Amino acid sequence: MTKEYISKIVAISLLGILLITGKAFSAEADTPHKQNHHDYKHHGGHHRFTDAETWVKMFEGPERDAWQKPEAVIKALDLKQDTIIADIGSATGYFPVRFSRACPKGKVYGIDIEESMVDYLNQRAGSENLPNLSSILGQPDDPKLPEPVNLVFICNTYHHIEERQIYFEKLKKNLLAGGRLVIIDFIKGDLPVGPPDQMKLSPDEVISELLSAGYHLVQKLEMLPYQYALIFQLAK
Secondary structure: OOHHHHHHHHHHHOOOOEEEOOEEEOOOOOOOOHHHOOOOOOOOOOOOOOOHHHHHHHHOOHHHHHHHOHHHHHHHHOOOOOOEEEEEOOOOOHHHHHHHHHOOOOEEEEEEOOHHHHHHHHHHHHHOOOOOEEEEEOEOOEOOOOOOEEEEEEEOOHHHOOOHHHHHHHHHHHEEEEEEEEEEEEOOOOOOOOOOHHHOOOHHHHHHHHHHOOEEEEEEEOOOOOEEEEEEEEOO
C-alpha cells in the first residue's frame, strides 16, 4: 500500500462535519495534500457527508489509529469514571465511543450538524451497548449541549472555526467548575495527513486566541506525531 494511497484514505476518514458561521469544520480532519485540498468540496464550497454508512469504515480505519493514538490521548486526559464529555464534531464516534467506555458512570455527548452522523452514532451507541453515549444535532453557532460538562473535546476542528472569539466565549457557559477544554489540531509542515499549511494555526496562535476568550493553558500533551494537544481551563 503506497503512502499516497494511505494518505487519500486518511483524508476521507478524517472528514467529520460541523459548521460554524456557515462554513464546514471537522473533528476528523482535512484533505492531506495541498494539491488535493479541493477534491472533496461540494455544497457551498465544502463536502457534506450526508450518508454516514458510506464513510464509516474510512472514518474508523486503522490507519488513523497509528498516528491519532486515541488510547494514549485518553490515558493522558486522566478521566474519571463519571466524567461528562462533549465531543464537538463527533462524526461516526471515533473518540466518543472510546470516551464512553472510559467513563461508564459518566455521560458522553457527540455533537454534529449532519443528521445522518447523529443518527448513525446513536444507533452505534445502541448496538455497542453504550447507554451513556448519545449524539445531538448541533447548530452552526451552538452545540446545543443539554447540560454543562467536565470536558469539551475538539479534535482537528479548531482551525476551521472563523468566529473563534465569539464561539469560545459562548462555550464557557457549558463548562462545569474546573472543567477543561481540549484542542487537538495539526502542526504546520509537510505532513502525510491534515489540511494544507495555509489552513493551520500554530499552538501559540491557539493559546493567544483562547486567552483573549477567557481561557488559560494548563497542560500540553506531546505524544502525537502530527498534532499538538492543548488543555485549557477557564481563567480565574
